[in-house]
Every structure is written in structure tokens, then in C-alpha cells.
Amino acid sequence: MPRRLAATAAAQRLADTHQPPVEVGGAEVGFHVGADKRCTEQTRLVFATAGVLVEMLRAGGEGGLDRFAALIVDEVHERSVENDLSLALVRQLMLKRSRLRLILMSATFNLPRYEAFLGAKLGGVARVNIPDAQPGSMEIFHRCSTEYLEGVLRLPSLDGHSDVTRLSETSNGQPGNIHLEPTLHLLIRDLVLHCHNQVCRSAAEIILVFLPTFRSLEHQFDLLQMSGAALNVRALHSAIDLETSALTMLTGGEGRRKVILATNVAESSVTIPGVTCVIDSCRTLQVVWSRLAQKDVPTIAWISKSQADQRKGRTGRTCAGTVYRLVPRSRYDSFATYEPPAVRMQSLREPTLVLSCSASSSMSDPMSLFATCLDPPDRTVVSDALTYLAHIDAIEVASNGRARPTFLGRLLTSMPLALTAARLAVLGGREGFMRDAAALASVLDKSPLPIIQPFGDQLSCVANLQMYFTQAKQSDRVSVLLANLAAFEFWQHAQRDPARLAALCAHARLAPDAAPVASALDVAAEEVFCMAHRLSLTALLQVEQTLNAIVNAFHRWRPAFLDDVALPACAVTQMDHACSPGGLCALSVPQFTDAFPGSMGSELEAILCAIVEEDVEPVLAEPVNYSPYRPTVCLFYNKPGGCTRTGCTFLHAAGPLPPCRFYGTKQGCTFGARCTFFTTLLRHPWACRCRPEPCACAPRTWLLHPSRPLRRR
Numbered sequence: 220m221p222r223r224l225a226a227t228a229a230a231q232r233l234a235d236t237h238q239p240p241v242e243v244g245g246a247e248v249g250f251h252v253g254a255d256k257r258c259t260e261q262t263r264l265v266f267a268t269a270g271v272l273v274e275m276l277r278a279g280g281e282g283g284l285d286r287f288a289a290l291i292v293d294e295v296h297e298r299s300v301e302n303d304l305s306l307a308l309v310r311q312l313m314l315k316r317s318r319l320r321l322i323l324m325s326a327t328f329n330l331p332r333y334e335a336f337l338g339a340k341l342g343g344v345a346r347v348n349i350p351d352a353q354p355g356s357m358e359i360f361h362r363c364s365t366e367y368l369e370g371v372l373r374l375p376s377l378d379g380h381s382d383v384t385r386l387s388e389t390s391n392g393q394p395g396n397i398h399l400e401p402t403l404h405l406l407i408r409d410l411v412l413h414c415h416n417q418v419c420r421s422a423a424e425i426i427l428v429f430l431p432t433f434r435s436l437e438h439q440f441d442l443l444q445m446s447g448a449a450l451n452v453r454a455l456h457s458a459i460d461l462e463t464s465a466l467t468m469l470t471g472g473e474g475r476r477k478v479i480l481a482t483n484v485a486e487s488s489v490t491i492p493g494v495t496c497v498i499d500s501c502r503t504l505q506v507v508w509s510r511l512a513q514k515d516v517p518t519i520a521w522i523s524k525s526q527a528d529q530r531k532g533r534t535g536r537t538c539a540g541t542v543y544r545l546v547p548r549s550r551y552d553s554f555a556t557y558e559p560p561a562v563r564m565q566s567l568r569e570p571t572l573v574l575s576c577s578a579s580s581s582m583s584d585p586m587s588l589f590a591t592c593l594d595p596p597d598r599t600v601v602s603d604a605l606t607y608l609a610h611i612d613a614i615e616v617a618s619n620g621r622a623r624p625t626f627l628g629r630l631l632t633s634m635p636l637a638l639t640a641a642r643l644a645v646l647g648g649r650e651g652f653m654r655d656a657a658a659l660a661s662v663l664d665k666s667p668l669p670i671i672q673p674f675g676d677q678l679s680c681v682a683n684l685q686m687y688f689t690q691a692k693q694s695d696r697v698s699v700l701l702a703n704l705a706a707f708e709f710w711q712h713a714q715r716d717p718a719r720l721a722a723l724c725a726h727a728r729l730a731p732d733a734a735p736v737a738s739a740l741d742v743a744a745e746e747v748f749c750m751a752h753r754l755s756l757t758a759l760l761q762v763e764q765t766l767n768a769i770v771n772a773f774h775r776w777r778p779a780f781l782d783d784v785a786l787p788a789c790a791v792t793q794m795d796h797a798c799s800p801g802g803l804c805a806l807s808v809p810q811f812t813d814a815f816p817g818s819m820g821s822e823l824e825a826i827l828c829a830i831v832e833e834d835v836e837p838v839l840a841e842p843v844n845y846s847p848y849r850p851t852v853c854l855f856y857n858k859p860g861g862c863t864r865t866g867c868t869f870l871h872a873a874g875p876l877p878p879c880r881f882y883g884t885k886q887g888c889t890f891g892a893r894c895t896f897f898t899t900l901l902r903h904p905w906a907c908r909c910r911p912e913p914c915a916c917a918p919r920t921w922l923l924h925p926s927r928p929l930r931r932r
Contacts, residue, residue, distance in 0.1 A: 223252040224457075224484055225294075230257075233264070254635040254706035254765045273573065277632075280579030281315060289320040296328035298560040298594075300450040304570055308582060309590045313341055315581075326532065327525035329557050336593050340679050363535030367548040371406075376413045380406045384546070397504065397517050399435050403545065407498055408442040410543060414496040415448055418541065424495040425484065426478045428529050431502040431519050433458060436480045440675040443478060447548045454674045455481035457536050458666050499530050500549070503558075508566045508600060513607075515566050523548075523555045550627060560594040563884065567596060569638040571604040575614050575633040576624045584621055611642070626776070633772040636764055638869050640664035643830045644769055649780045649900045653773065654766075659704050661765040661826060669701045669710070669758045683753040697828055704823075709752070714745055837882045 223496065234243045241247045250266040252641075265287075267275075276283040284290065290309060313319055323333060328924045330346070338344040371377060383406050407428060414426050430436055443452050460748020479491065483503055505520045527544065534540025544551060564595050567589070574633025577583040589601050605622055608614040613628035624632070639652040640660040662668065670687065672680045677693070684691035687709065688702035736786075751754040754766040773781060 220456075222267055222484055223255075223595045224455075225489055226250050226252050226268055228489060230266040253761075254763060260679060267855065268391065269305045270301065272305045273301055273308065273570075276305070276312065276579075276582065277573050280577065280582065281312060281496070283317060283578075284312065287319065289321045289322060290493070291324065293324045295323045296325040296529075296558060297564070298558045300561045300565055300570055302572075303560055303562045303592045304588075307588060309582060310337060311588070311591065312341060327528045327557075330595065338476060362539045363531065364540075365531065365542045365543065365544065367544050367551060367845075368546055369548065370546065371543055374410075374413060376417075377409055380409065388544075389813060397432055397434070397519055399431070399500070399502065399519070400650050401440075404435070404438055404442055405499065406550070407500070408438060408446060410498055410545075411443060411450075411478055412446060412448055413508050414498075415450065415478075417493055419476060421495055422474060423495045424476070424492065424912055425454055425496065426476065426496045427491065427494045427533055428478065428480050428498045428500075430480060430482060430500055431504045432482070432717055435500075436482070437675060441478055444675065449475045451475040451477045453477060453677070455479060455485045457482075457484055458672075462561055467662070483526070484532065486526060489533075490536055491533060492536075494536070495538055495542065496536045497534045497542045499542060499544045499664070501527065501544055501546045501554075505564065506561075507564050510599070511604065513603075521550075521554055523558045526549075526555050528555070559718065560592075562589070562592055562596050563594055566604065566605040567606055569621075570606055571601060572613055572624070572638065573632055575608070576629050589800075626778075630772065630776045630778060633776060634660075635768050636660055636664045637735050639830055641824065645778070645822065646830070647826050648773065649746070649779065650822060650826065651780075653781070654770065654827075655823060656826065658707055658762070659700065659823060660769065661706060661762045662700055662703045663827075663830075664765065665758060665761055667755060667758050669697070669706050669754050669762060671753045671755050685908055686753060690802070695730050697824065700827060701824060706752075706754055707759060709751070711763075712853070714748065715763075732927040826901060 227250055229244050230248050232467075234241050234248045237247060243249060243261075245260070246255035246259070246261050246263065248264050248266075249256075249262040250260055251271045252268055253270070258260065264895050269292075279285075285915045292302075292306065292733055296308070309319075310319060313321065321337070334344045334346070358695075368383065372380060372383070380402070383402055393564075411428065419426070424901055430439060434454050436456060440452055440454065443450055452631045455902065477493075479485070479494075485491065499522075501522050502519050503522045503526065504517055508514075509516045531542045533540060571585040574585040574588055575583055582588060585605070586598065586601050589596055590598075605614065607623070608628065609616065612625055613631060614622045614624050617623045627645070630645065631638065634641045634644060636644065637656050643663060644657045644660035647653065647659065650656070665911075670683050672683065681691070683697060684693070684702045687705040688698060691698040691702040749759065
């Protein structure tokens, strides 16, 4: 599936319609989206994004898809880098292993090109055509009509917007142009009101508006709210959590007309019941690589005709509908037929590193593999990516001229993070803040963020951020990330500290296995806690899951700086709190400056600023040794039967066992004395010394290393 919203929605839909209904993540249906994996090795049908497919092929090489009998690529017309790269990798795989069945699906893709691309190498492609529905061929036929800007301006309630015609000749497509004209927003507002009052006949009928950016969604939301009409305005965007997005698609308008403002996340793979009017701005947000600036530059550009057809397809599914395209017909006729491939427009740094670290030698040459894509990128862009990766010591050029990943490159790729966030985790670990930098990298890489940001309510957004960092501003990305880091740490202290929960139990004079403790750990109670503190439990769990994966990657690869990381040190912050009669504990919310006192917070902020602004050369001016500080002994080598893994990368020799990677975590090692890894005789680092007063334990800030000044040029 092309997007995480589509993958999760499709998995849930199939699980609900299965007879009998099944749970997502069981033996029948599951999904894998980023670090969120709800499937097992036995799951028969897995919905995954293209990025997950690329990672499967990178890590497993030619055997990465062995357990699957068929691969279905839906919405293949979407030309993201991951989509094109995964298709090239699968074609490479099928040249050696023809047992896999490949099925490509789309209503608007360039079928002859894909037939030539796959058939030339695989010996032919079977075509299955599903004809368009015709009147009389279905029991109920839903008709869909199209209006262009000329027809929209002829409507009596919109005759005052004639100046909008000139917008079709404006500078769409110019780098850096990411704002819509105010006159276009006013036209959309009045068109929504026209549809609400004169087109839609019942309150259940929905209006769907396509806009290019999150900022344009907010601006349009404000205009509709100020109109005074009885509208229930919702939004669909990747920055909004999946639960809220699902409610937006499936729930009613609570007696008012529902208006959904969406970017291209609702363009395909998503069915919203009851959409009768689609208002299409015919604009989209594109990210274009600027070789001069050496960075990706966002810009607003015209959509393609295939994208316009996909947007049109959001109506006419469950009822008749109308599509309003806010461009003249002559401008629409000049649109490109198909979506431009992102692999020819965007930076290829991250996919180049991923390919370099592939387990298969046939996939580990980025220059050669990119040349096999449906639309190969410019070789200079791949060359620039290789130069950049060599500059940050992620790859090295071998004697035969091929790029070979370094230890740092493999370490960065092993983390479920974007390249920028992975570098933040490594750099912070080198400075002694391994766990805190890993948490910050997890926050940087996730969308939406843990602190709830109510769409369209700017005052609440700022207030929620400043609960955790008084200096936070929505326009300052660094302060927003630091506020969310403090919020994540607060949640960890409140909901993930077993010593504090045990103290709550003792205060209530109940046994450890009594019901109130189970209630304190119950998801429903945790959701109540999160809502009271303006936090999203789903986002927090995703950050925690990613954090654990990063820490596991560090312990798997054992970089040199891990030798300098001490056990967690208890100290610094005390969070005063009092217990309610029901046994629930209300902690006072700490500020970022309290959770990360002294130079620790300022150094984390400096590292984050350097990474976010892509100005890391001053920090990395000194040569750094990321190689493992000592070989790690194979856990199974000294056991009866020995190690049976082919190509084991651990040391096969007698020696000290590798340290337990869970002992230094907040939860500790659950195996206790039965743990087969090395642990120390020290007490658990998160054991809490409670004062005599009822429930007076003090959760502490996690300090992994004494603060050291950040090296700068």
C-alpha cells in the first residue's frame, strides 16, 4: 500500500468483514507500517507500505520475500521513491526466483510502460481489465459530473470571484512557493457554502476538499469556522494520528454537514462513504532536490490528470456526486498525463545508503540499481548522494570503485529512522546522552507528535506545548521537539516506573496483584491520564517502540561510545504529586528545563539544532571512531549444541557473555537470576527509595553520562 493510513484502514476493513471477524495482527490479517508491526510470521495477509517492502528486501536479500506466495502492489501509479525502488528490487528478485507472483493494480497508471518494463525481463505480463461501470450494468449506478472553473464562476453565489481566473497563470511550480493565494481560499469557502446550501440534500452527505499543505488546511478551516454555517469541519493529514483519521472517515457529522479538508492522503486507497461533492484545488505539494542548495525544497505544483481522476473517484462510490476542479478547462488540458516520478526530483541520500547496506550483492550497488528503475534518476544526483554519505563516513569507496558501507553506515541503517534522526541518535550517544538522544530521535522521526495539537485551535496548541516547555512556539521546530521530549519523559515516569506504581499500591494498602494496580496499568486508565495531560497515547507508544528498537540496535552493533555510557544515574528532578482517593496519581507536569537541568538540556538542544539545520560539520569536525570497541561473544556458542546460525557475526570463542541489554532500562530484566546474559550485582537502577509519607516516590531524570561540553569548531 502507498501510505500508512491506507494500509491500516485496509487491514482493519478486511478483518471486520472476515467471516467470522478476526483481530488485526493475528493469523489471518495484519499490517506493518514503519516501526508499528502488527503481524507475525504466520500471518497470511500483511498490508505494508513500500518502505517496509524495501527494508524486507534490503535485510533479507534474495530471501526477503520467501514466505510470501504473492505480492500485490496497489496504487502503482503513485511514483514515490520507495514505490519505484521496490518495483526495481522485486523485478531483480524475480529474475532469480520466479516463484513469486507479482500483481500491480491501479485505475490510472500507464499500463503499456509497466508491461514493457516488466515483460522485457520477465518474459511477458498478463493483463486483467476491469471495464468501467456502465448505466444499467449495476443495480445502482452512481453518476459523477465534473465542473471546471468557468462553470463554478457562473454559479449565482460565486459571481464575485472572477479574479480567480488569473491564478491559473501564477507561479505554481516555483521552488519555495508553498502558499495558496487568499482569493483561492475565499473561493473554496463560498463554494463549500454553495454545496452545503444548494447541492447537498441531506445532512449525511459529505463535502471533500483537496488542498496541498497542512497550512492551507488550517487557513481553510479558519475561514469555514468564521462563516457561521452549521458545518462539522474535519481534516485528513499525515500529521494527524490514525485513530482521529479513522473517525474522520467513518463517523457522522453529529447532525451537521461534515466537511473534510484533506491533502493527497485521501487521494487513493481510501473510501469515505457519503461524499457527494469533491472540491479539487488541483494543486499538490512536491519536494524537489536543489543541487545548488544541497537540500530538498518544497513547492506547490499542478497535479497530473491521473491524480485528478483519483480525486474524482472519491465521489460516485456510494452516491452520486459532483467534482469541482478550480482551474479552467484549457489549463487542465495542459496538465501532465501521469504523476512525475519522485526518484527524478528528490534527494537519494537515504535510499542510496539503504541499498549500499543490502544483504544481496546484486542489490548493493546504488548506481547500477537506480539505473534499472522505471524512470532512472540523473546519475549526478546519485553521485551527490554517494559524496555526501562518504563525507559523513557512512560509506567508503572500495578499490573496484563500488561504494561499501562503513560500520557507521550499517549502524545508521539498522535503526527504524530517517537518516537525519539516526544521525541525531548516534551523535547524542557519542556525547554521552545515548538514551536521551535516542528518545529525541524517536520524537523527531514520528508524526504525529506526542503532545496533542488540536486542529484549528492555535491557542490550545500553544498552551499544550508550553505545559512542557514555556519557550515552545509552533513556528520553532526545535522548541516543539524539545517540548515533546519532555512530555515523553513525563509519561515514562508516570506510567512506566514500576516502583512508583508499587508505591501507589502500598498507599492503597492492597496486595501487588490487587485490582487498582491492574487498573493503573490498564490501557483505558492510561488513556484517561494521557488526555488529562494533553498527550496522545498512540504517539507515545510509537515513540517508545522506536526508542527500544534504537537501543537494541546500539547493543547489537556495540559502537565505541557505548563503552563510555554509564548505568542510569538517579538524581536531579523530583515531581511532587498527590494521590486521589481512587488511587490515581496526579504528578505535576515538569518543564523541559526541569527534566533536563543544567548543561544537559542545552547540549541536547545544540545537537538537535545542528541536525535540524543540517549544519553538523562543526560538531563532527573531530575524527570519530564508531567501530566496535571489542568483539561480542556469541550467546549460543558456549551452550550445548553450539551456534547453528550460518554467518554469525558474533565472536565464537570462550569469553565473557555480552551484557544484558534490558538490565539498564527502566523496566529492568524480567528474567532476574535466570538471565543468561551478563549483569552486575548492583541493585536495579530504577529502584525507588520512597519516603515515609504516603506515595512519596520521586521519579528521576535518566542521566546516562556526566555532561560534557559539545565540541565545536
